[in-house]
Each structure stands twice: as C-alpha cells, then as structure tokens.
Amino acid sequence: MTLATHIITGTVIGTKLNNPFAIAAVAIFFHFLLDSLPHGDYVNEKSTLRDWWKEATSLSIGLSIAFFSIAVHGIPEWPILKNIVIAIFFSLLPDATHFMYRFMKMNFLRPIKEFHEGLHYYPNGSPQRKFRLKNEYWEIGIALISVLILLFMR
Numbered sequence: 001m002t003l004a005t006h007i008i009t010g011t012v013i014g015t016k017l018n019n020p021f022a023i024a025a026v027a028i029f030f031h032f033l034l035d036s037l038p039h040g041d042y043v044n045e046k047s048t049l050r051d052w053w054k055e056a057t058s059l060s061i062g063l064s065i066a067f068f069s070i071a072v073h074g075i076p077e078w079p080i081l082k083n084i085v086i087a088i089f090f091s092l093l094p095d096a097t098h099f100m101y102r103f104m105k106m107n108f109l110r111p112i113k114e115f116h117e118g119l120h121y122y123p124n125g126s127p128q129r130k131f132r133l134k135n136e137y138w139e140i141g142i143a144l145i146s147v148l149i150l151l152f153m154r
C-alpha cells in the first residue's frame, strides 16, 4: 500500500497504544496485514530510483493528512507525539527494508523482501497491482476510517 496509508494507520496506532514495544510490534503487523489486502501500487519490481519521487510525494501527503487530523484537537503532549513518531517509523520500516534491499544492495534483507512481497494478494506486475482507482477501494476505505478515528475518536 501507499506510504500515505501506512503513515495514517500508524498514527492511529500511536494515539491508541502506550507501550513503545507494543506500538512497534502492532505497527509492523499492521503493515503486513494491510499489504495482504488487494491493492495497486505506484511502484513495482521494475521501478528505478527515479520513481521514488512517488514515494516522496506519498510520504508528504501521508504526513500532512496525519498532522492535520491530529492537530485539529491541538498538538498532543510529547509522550503521545513520541508514540506517534515510533508508530509511523515502524509502520514504514518494512517498505524501508525493501528500499535498502533494492537500492542499497543489502542482500541480507532478501528473506524479509520475499516474505513481504509474498504477502500481497495479487502478484507483482498483474493488472490488479496497477495503481488505478478500481484497485484502491480497500486502501481508500482504510485510510478514510483511520482519518475518521483520528478526527472523532481520539
């Protein structure tokens, strides 16, 4: 799924849990869970470093949505902010290891990369993995529910 969705769901985890270890574990688990739902991606196996502007865009969008969704109630106290930062970090970590494997030649990450890719509902390169609106209903739904939780159930 997009980094934006991982950031927004991570923010929910950071606002709901208190223990940093629990936050880290749940954030990683949720990343893999979300990736196992049907969705398209804006990068694939053929993407090059030049395509990573899409990740940068997604990162900015996700951080902006997360920020504004929590800031409407005022900036949280540091302990909660810290939990949110931890949650976002671990929500993004699986995709970061993918980046490190592909572009920084960290071959020891191969098992994680294969596990991560294997979780996806549709194989890489299939039409259902294209970044199209009709492939993103799950993703949009989850992002929307997460924003609503941040706005109204915090």
Ligand SMILES: [Zn+2]
Binding pocket: 001, 031, 035, 094, 095, 116
């Ligand atoms: Zn992922």
